[in-house]
Amino acid sequence: MVSLLDIIGPVMVGPSSSHTAGACRIGLLARCLVGGTPQRGVLQLHGSFARTGEGHGTDKALVGGLLGFKPDDERLRTALQIAEKEGLDYKFEKTTIADAAHPNTVRISVERGDTKSTLLGSSLGAGRILIQEIDGYPVEVTGNFDTLVLVAEDRKGSIARITTILAEHNVNIATLRLTRKERGGDAFMVIECDEHPDQDAAETIRGLEWVRWARSLDKVSGG
């Protein structure tokens, strides 16, 4: 459903909603994966991101996102210099991810302390984004909600347990998608929340012995 505020907005640093605002949002989500400004980042640009990214400030927007700058933050303009000061060592590579990949696609690998993570995301136009892969797991994250992404053993009652933890932390679930490759195999869960799940909620879920892997992603778009 098209929202009026998607049409009159976002407020953003120019020049292109897909090459700048969308790129910044993908960077912000990569930052979430390691819980803060990474020390190292490798950014592989595909398609139009690789071809015209420099003129559109895509490089600055992606790095700005890693630094925690939002799409309307004027520091995006000097993000590359700020990254040097803040000890973020970044490297851009031009690549072809897949022939069928969206023209504005990037793969970002980030490291912070002992934490490493990789995501694959596309900027779809008008600042909308879609993260398709996190650490090799296929996901669909739009950034319109605070989102928990987790991989768990496929066992009875797992959804009930997780939704209870969220309810106890006063978090309402907007959407929940569960997929698995086979019966008894790993289950992927993408849970979009109306409220921001706090550190404690995320830690409690991560601490469940049958949860193999969990990440919490901030809401980065939507009015």
Added chain:
Amino acid sequence: MYKALADAIAEAESSNMRLADVALNAESRDQGRPVEEIRAVLKRALDVMRSAIEQGSVGDLKSASGLVGGDAAKLRNDAHGPLADTVFREILTRALAVQEVNAAMGVIVAAPTAGGAGVLPAILTGLAKQKNVPDEKVVDALATAGLIGAVVAERASLSGAEGGCQAETGAAAGMAAGAATEMLGGTPSQAGHAVALTMQGMLGLVCDPLGGLVELPCVFRNATGSAMALAGIEMAMAGITFAIPVDEVIDVMGEIGREMDVRYRETAGGGLAATPTGRRLAKERLYQIKRSDG
């Protein structure tokens, strides 16, 4: 949100409301947010639009490639043109200003996109200043513009890569024309005709930026797109109607966009981007950007 402007116009006229009210109510219902909250977001957008106009009018900005910048100030300070001291001139200046800020990585409101972000602020704030329209009504006009844009997104496209420039500055001009017509006292039906009268003039416009950058001709397309919107507003407010219903005009814009060769959809493969000078400038400037970045 509405999928046809005709439905929104019928709803507004049957309940004696404006399109702005109909749009705000629909958004509030769709998103589960109070109208006042939506108006507050739109008010912030208006503030950002005004500060972009101010910033871009000074004339000290240059785009990444250096191809555009400083022209809004030229238009502001020149006294020779036949339209000096008219609102028409003022609006052209404002459209250039916002788009120059955008090209220089300044803060703008994508409305509907960054590439077409100059038209709506230019038309609404330019006319509001001339006619002393209070901010509250300009915020209403942004809601009306959002409604029109949402219908275009639903029926056609708002992306140059999908539908050419007619989908970006063309849609922006249609949004601005409908919104301004209502802001200045036109009926919902007159606003609909303003959209149709404006967008018919933007049909077929290709997206052909040099080097694929949102600079040239994008900055100037925002000025000429604003001129088209003013023509639509002027005709609709005089009671002129357009025989093809506005939703059909939007549909045909989408149809032309889908049939447009990929060279004319933001790929820099055709149009001005593919002229000998266009190719040469893009090559030189892209090389310069790479060098200056490091």
